[in-house]
Amino acid sequence: MESAFTFCDELGPEKILHLYHPDETGLKAILVVDNVAMGPSIGGTRMAPDVSLEECFRLARAMTLKNAAAGLPHGGGKSVIFADPHLPLRDKENLVRGFARAIADVKDYIPGPDMGTDETCMAWMRDSIHRAVGLPREIGGIPLDEIGATGHGLVASLEAATDFSTLQLHGARIAVQGFGSVGKHAARLLAKKGAILVAASDSVGSIMNPDGIDVAALIRHKESGEPVTTFPDGKRGDGDAIIDVECEIWIPAARPDVIHAANVDRLQAKVIAQGANIPCTLEAEQILHNRGVLVLPDFIANAGGVICAAVEYHGGTESQALAIITEKIRDNTRQVLTSMRDNDCLPRTAAIAMARDRVKTAMRFRRHY
Ligand code: NAD
Numbered sequence: 393m394e395s396a397f398t399f400c401d402e403l404g405p406e407k408i409l410h411l412y413h414p415d416e417t418g419l420k421a422i423l424v425v426d427n428v429a430m431g432p433s434i435g436g437t438r439m440a441p442d443v444s445l446e447e448c449f450r451l452a453r454a455m456t457l458k459n460a461a462a463g464l465p466h467g468g469g470k471s472v473i474f475a476d477p478h479l480p481l482r483d484k485e486n487l488v489r490g491f492a493r494a495i496a497d498v499k500d501y502i503p504g505p506d507m508g509t510d511e512t513c514m515a516w517m518r519d520s521i522h523r524a525v526g527l528p529r530e531i532g533g534i535p536l537d538e539i540g541a542t543g544h545g546l547v548a549s550l551e552a553a554t555d556f557s558t559l560q561l562h563g564a565r566i567a568v569q570g571f572g573s574v575g576k577h578a579a580r581l582l583a584k585k586g587a588i589l590v591a592a593s594d595s596v597g598s599i600m601n602p603d604g605i606d607v608a609a610l611i612r613h614k615e616s617g618e619p620v621t622t623f624p625d626g627k628r629g630d631g632d633a634i635i636d637v638e639c640e641i642w643i644p645a646a647r648p649d650v651i652h653a654a655n656v657d658r659l660q661a662k663v664i665a666q667g668a669n670i671p672c673t674l675e676a677e678q679i680l681h682n683r684g685v686l687v688l689p690d691f692i693a694n695a696g697g698v699i700c701a702a703v704e705y706h707g708g709t710e711s712q713a714l715a716i717i718t719e720k721i722r723d724n725t726r727q728v729l730t731s732m733r734d735n736d737c738l739p740r741t742a743a744i745a746m747a748r749d750r751v752k753t754a755m756r757f758r759r760h761y
Contacts, residue, residue, distance in 0.1 A: 542574045561586060568643045681738050
């Protein structure tokens with residue numbers, strides 16, 4: 393039992409469940425409910441064979457801070473079903489439904505989609521236990537990747553950042569690492585504001601054009617199943633080449649830890665808008681800060697998806713979700729960057745302090761805390 397308590401600190405985790413069904417499904421799963429002072433926890437259900445309890449806890453804590461920073465009436469949680477996500481559909485459904493029944497009484501956890509699960513899995517969850525977010529449109533869901541919820545939030549964060557740097561969105565050159573759901577919508581919405589996409593990458597490589605890439609054409613190209621490297625209008629490079637691109641805004645929207653001490657000096661942007669989760673190591677963020685580069689922290693700038701999920705849960709519409717994303721992320725970015733300036737600290741330090749303060753204030757209203 394010792395290991396389950398090694399994560400305990402002033403915020404949580406409140407409970408950790410290990411679930412096992414000794415039947416033909418062989419369900420093995422864990423659920424971490426980190427903190428519910430702000431309301432029932434929302435966090436994804438990941439399906440993967442190899443996630444550690446520690447990783448699940450860290451992801452749950454990230455959701456506590458992200459939801460609090462976004463000002464949502466929700467705490468943070470996370471769950472893992474240990475299985476191959478490419479299982480035959482019927483077996484996957486049995487596992488997801490088995491998991492849902494196993495957590496039916498944990499009313500302070502609301503599952504959402506994550507790596508290895510999707511809106512269909514969430515529909516099975518809701519059918520089994522009447523709660524889940526990230527649902528198909530047909531049963532009241534708001535398709536957050538289709539509408540570009542996280543891209544909208546990144547743009548709102550960048551707009552707020554213009555008051556704290558010499559950045560202007562109109563005419564700004566942008567480079568996007570990872571031209572997927574987050575990256576392509578960020579590029580599309582920034583282009584609407586007059587920014588110029590000069591480079592984009594995916595898992596195959598990168599495409600660069602200092603005169604500007606037609607964003608709508610690149611989106612159509614990607615949607616036809618082609619990698620960015622076969623886009624006709626630009627110079628091809630390997631995936632790493634995106635780091636050296638001259639630009640004002642650099643958007644990581646792919647993998648964690650892509651910027652680290654060994655490559656951070658190659659970045660030439662004024663602002664880094666973190667679409668991906670933890671795309672820079674802490675050391676790299678400190679180096680960027682010392683150089684005067686503004687880093688908009690992931691859990692502030694990329695909270696559009698979870699805000700959208702919360703609006704869906706509370707019965708809101710797509711247009712309400714987009715308006716709330718813009719308002720909340722703009723306000724939060726302003727608050728974080730003001731605190732960064734006043735306290736002479738990293739934006740991430742200011743953001744964590746703001747989120748922790750909100751959670752602790754909410755904890756004081758709760759009897760059992
Ligand atoms: P996605 O799968 O739609 O797109 C990811 C893109 O990154 C793909 O184009 C893929 O080819 C590319 N890619 C993969 N490895 C790469 C590499 N090494 N270099 C360059 N490109 C690479 O995923 P997404 O939903 O856009 O999510 C992107 C990131 O943002 C993830 O880290 C995710 O956790 C995070 N995130 C997503 C959301 C959301 O709303 N979808 C919200 C918050 C955070």
